[in-house]
Amino acid sequence: MDEKTIIKFVENAADAILAIDKEGIIRFWNSGASDLFRFSKEEAINSSLDIIIPEKLRQRHWEAFFNFVKTGRGKYSNEHLLSVPAITKNNKKIFVDFKLTTLTDNKGNIEYCFAIMRKKEKNKDL
Numbered sequence: 001m002d003e004k005t006i007i008k009f010v011e012n013a014a015d016a017i018l019a020i021d022k023e024g025i026i027r028f029w030n031s032g033a034s035d036l037f038r039f040s041k042e043e044a045i046n047s048s049l050d051i052i053i054p055e056k057l058r059q060r061h062w063e064a065f066f067n068f069v070k071t072g073r074g075k076y077s078n079e080h081l082l083s084v085p086a087i088t089k090n091n092k093k094i095f096v097d098f099k100l101t102t103l104t105d106n107k108g109n110i111e112y113c114f115a116i117m118r119k120k121e122k123n124k125d126l
Helices: 001-011 031-037 053-069
Strands: 015-023 026-029 081-088 093-104 108-119
Touching: 001 031, 015 031, 053 093, 053 108
Parallel strands: none
Antiparallel strands: 015 026, 015 108, 081 093, 093 108
């Protein structure tokens, strides 16, 4: 499978896939992210992740995010599935489940975080 085919899979995935740089700026936004959050790719790319973080949670989010980028440890580590509130373009509050994967430079410093997100469904009895 060639690189172009893989990119098409990622761009067209039903789950929201975002790449965020170490400053918290969105660098990649797929169609699943557009469907979930209602922002177009053009609106989201080069925007702060604040566009999907509820205002009252931003300070706490950024403290944890920048600590994670600096240390590689914390609740954002890729071994944790996180469930958090988020907001859509029309300011609708939703809950999303997500995991992060990181890309590091040759010294081990985090350069990018890749989030795979999905709207949290209400718990159902089995």
